[in-house]
Amino acid sequence: AEVHFHEFIIQETPVKRLCRVRNSITVNGQFPGPTLEVRNDDSLVITAINKAQYNISLHWHGIRQMRNPWADGPEFITQCPIKPGGSYTYRFNIEEQEGTLWWHAHSRWLRATVYGALIIRPPLSSPHYPFPVIPKREFTLLLGEWWDRNPMDVLNMAQFTGAAPNVSDAFTINGQPGDFYRCSSQETLRYLVGSGETVLLRVINSGLNQELFFGIANHKLTVVAADASYTKPFSTNVIMLGPGQTTDVLLTADQPPAHYYMAAHAYNSANAPFDNTTTTAILQYKDAPCVTTQARAIPAQLPGFNDTATAAAFTAQMKSPSKVEVPLEVDEDLFFTVGLGLFNCTTPNTQRCQGPNGTRFAASINNVSFVFPRSNSIMQAYYQGTPAGVFTTDFPPVPPTTFDYTGNVSRGLWQPTRGTKAYKLKYKSKVQVILQDTSIVTIENHPMHLHGYEFYVVGTGIGNFNPSKDTSSFNLIDPPRRNTIGTPPGGWIAIRFVADNPGVWLMHCHIDSHIFWGLAMVFLVENGEGHLQSVQSPPLDLPQC
Ligand code: C2O
Numbered sequence: 256a257e258v259h260f261h262e263f264i265i266q267e268t269p270v271k272r273l274c275r276v277r278n279s280i281t282v283n284g285q286f287p288g289p290t291l292e293v294r295n296d297d298s299l300v301i302t303a304i305n306k307a308q309y310n311i312s313l314h315w316h317g318i319r320q321m322r323n324p325w326a327d328g329p330e331f332i333t334q335c336p337i338k339p340g341g342s343y344t345y346r347f348n349i350e351e352q353e354g355t356l357w358w359h360a361h362s363r364w365l366r367a368t369v370y371g372a373l374i375i376r377p378p379l380s381s382p383h384y385p386f387p388v389i390p391k392r393e394f395t396l397l398l399g400e401w402w403d404r405n406p407m408d409v410l411n412m413a414q415f416t417g418a419a420p421n422v423s424d425a426f427t428i429n430g431q432p433g434d435f436y437r438c439s440s441q442e443t444l445r446y447l448v449g450s451g452e453t454v455l456l457r458v459i460n461s462g463l464n465q466e467l468f469f470g471i472a473n474h475k476l477t478v479v480a481a482d483a484s485y486t487k488p489f490s491t492n493v494i495m496l497g498p499g500q501t502t503d504v505l506l507t508a509d510q511p512p513a514h515y516y517m518a519a520h521a522y523n524s525a526n527a528p529f530d531n532t533t534t535t536a537i538l539q540y541k542d543a544p545c546v547t548t549q550a551r552a553i554p555a556q557l558p559g560f561n562d563t564a565t566a567a568a569f570t571a572q573m574k575s576p577s578k579v580e581v582p583l584e585v586d587e588d589l590f591f592t593v594g595l596g597l598f599n600c601t602t603p604n605t606q607r608c609q610g611p612n613g614t615r616f617a618a619s620i621n622n623v624s625f626v627f628p629r630s631n632s633i634m635q636a637y638y639q640g641t642p643a644g645v646f647t648t649d650f651p652p653v654p655p656t657t658f659d660y661t662g663n664v665s666r667g668l669w670q671p672t673r674g675t676k677a678y679k680l681k682y683k684s685k686v687q688v689i690l691q692d693t694s695i696v697t698i699e700n701h702p703m704h705l706h707g708y709e710f711y712v713v714g715t716g717i718g719n720f721n722p723s724k725d726t727s728s729f730n731l732i733d734p735p736r737r738n739t740i741g742t743p744p745g746g747w748i749a750i751r752f753v754a755d756n757p758g759v760w761l762m763h764c765h766i767d768s769h770i771f772w773g774l775a776m777v778f779l780v781e782n783g784e785g786h787l788q789s790v791q792s793p794p795l796d797l798p799q800c
Contacts, residue, residue: 288371310336314361324758354483367406417615433535460496497702499765582685594693619671624773682783
């Protein structure tokens with residue numbers, strides 16, 4: 256196993272997109288940031304040096320960080336942010352994970368430009384992919400979102416007004432909007448393939464707020480992995496990814512030599528057609544005839560923005576390659592409502608209450624709208640024995656009232672309470688969480704991400720979860736293993752995991768506008784008996800608040 260050393264200099268860099276230059280926070284001046292390439296069993300040592308004017312922290316999305324939450328990164332959860340002029344070295348191991356993950360800033364909206372791929376290949380001791388065809392080449396596609404304005408200003412504005420933040424001005428593939436956006440045609444990315452070759456595409460939704468459909472004109476995709484876990488291969492025309500999710504697909508260049516669009520557009524948003532809201536790159540056969548400006552590439556067919564059926568059918572096909580060890584009985588049976596809400600404004604303030612009907616937008620889990628601490632991180636407070644004033648451990652295992660979650664919810668239930676609440680789990684307890692979307696304000700797909708864990712997705716359905724009926728249909732044989740899963744709009748999803756990683760682990764919706772409205776909570780997983788079942792001691796350079 257190898258140790259990989261990197262220096263990540265976080266700095267302001269001019270980046271030109273959509274006809275204009277905007278100073279953006281980048282790593283080493285690159286946008287998207289550097290790709291980390293490692294093998295299973297390797298270690299990473301990444302020194303982050305903050306030369307920007309914002310507090311920042313970095314998160315290695317999907318890395319389990321066994322007993323090592325200090326390297327996980329979410330600000331005020333496992334560490335205090337790195338202040339301007341400061342630095343922090345993230346040290347962690349890759350343990351039994353293979354496939355595609357990514358890294359991103361985990362402080363306010365800085366991840367809009369601070370992100371990159373983290374590729375984990377099989378170890379040298381057994382270097383082969385378990386795929387039906389061994390790919391000839393590999394491409395990594397980071398799907399993202401670009402704002403004309405500084406994303407931190409967009410966030411601050413929404414925080415001030417209580418209204419929904421502005422949507423992004425472009426979707427991007429590896430930072431480029433592509434042919435259909437203004438001033439972007441020249442930079443449209445091209446990926447060259449030879450006729451007959453099979454390539455591995457590592458697709459990552461690193462967008463801030465938008466679920467995306469992705470497809471390639473006239474080509475089938477064979478899904479082989481998701482969130483750095485292999486899947487049972489299946490063929491599909493289109494894949495759907497929520498922010499945070501990754502999907503690895505094989506693609507065989509089996510069509511007539513030509514130029515084909517690779518394209519992504521929004522799922523579950525107001526933008527639908529293949530138009531100037533579709534980001535594109537080009538899959539170009541090496542022996543394709545030259546394409547002149549009159550003859551563009553062949554357009555990709557993508558499902559409509561509201562095609563929940565396609566999204567659900569895609570998700571339903573995900574399975575582990577063979578039988579896996581899912582907890583059959585559970586010690587902790589948790590039921591979490593995830594959804595939006597609205598805070599009433601006590602003194603009507605037209606400036607600050609620009610949500611629906613003079614309210615402010617909110618979001619919650621079990622009616623608790625999560626507030627990030629400011630004075631210390633939860634990890635530091637917990638390990639220094641001073642949780643008072645930073646967090647409490649009374650997060651409710653079920654919502655305060657049962658109601659018709661996806662029906663016509665009475666107005667009185669729309670207003671959550673605020674709090675920084677953790678739910679305590681005993682070491683090695685077997686946990687089931689039902690994530691239930693609500694129709695408060697609107698039903699929506701919430702891509703829920705759990706830090707420090709991978710979980711099995713054992714069931715899903717539309718409407719309200721019904722334990723007596725739905726539990727019997729759970730897949731406890733070969734469910735997929737994920738770190739981020741969409742709670743379907745107006746439906747529920749069931750996950751199971753064993754709490755074998757002590758520490759403080761954030762669970763949140765990976766749509767960043769929802770995090771800042773409060774769609775988050777933390778699990779506090781207690782230490783086990785011995786040294787090897789306990790959290791490691793904190794690194795000496797851990798930033799202090
Ligand atoms: Cu990809 Cu909490 O994040």
